[in-house]
Amino acid sequence: MEGLFLPLLLMLVLAVPLIMGTRKQKKMVAQQQELQNSLTPGDRVMTTSGLYATVADTSDESTIDLEIADGVVTTWLRQAIRERIDPMPDEDADDSSEKTAESADESAVEVSATSTTDNNGSTAQVAEPLEHKK
Template sequence: MDLLFPLLILALLVPMFLGIRRQKKEMQKTTALQDSLQVGDRVMTTAGLHATVAQIGDDTVDLEIAPGVITTWSRMVVREVLTDHSDEDSLDSLDETPDETQRRLDGE
């Protein structure tokens, strides 16, 4: 009985400590990502919007979501910087004819 209370406290504190540590690491990754943003980067927001960074402020970022359409967002909404490789793949598929797309899907 004397050992039950300390074990119970330990069982409650260890997961809480590990959760706080994991959350702190994720916050550091997010902060590093937002600090590394540069004009011209392709990004995806937490809402899933794909855009290009047009201008960077202290707490905001201007995103070009279409040619000539620039919107202002909080820097916190930037979830990830997209690589050029994923953009090229999506653009290549737009240039295909329906027959070429079907052949690619069939593995020919």
């Protein structure tokens, strides 16, 4: 009986992580399948290649049409959809732009910069060129 204990314990130690990994993988596959079947036109998604797009048509079972720019619609396999992207609320966008403006003002104080104006009338800060020591 003592001679069988060590091999059984070894098999148990190897089998438990294998079983747990299989369960986790099945859950992930089920979640991905549910995501791909629940997509509706107008949803923002990200593909496995990192492309952000809006779902345009979901009528086919194996493919999905994505609008990647205004008027540009491409056809993809449903399996290429990695995740649904929640659109950011406008309040968060306003907060982040204010933070960016504040950090830009702080950096403008630290670095000597010149202002330039482009054709649209917007002003950009351009840093002085670095001097390289020879």
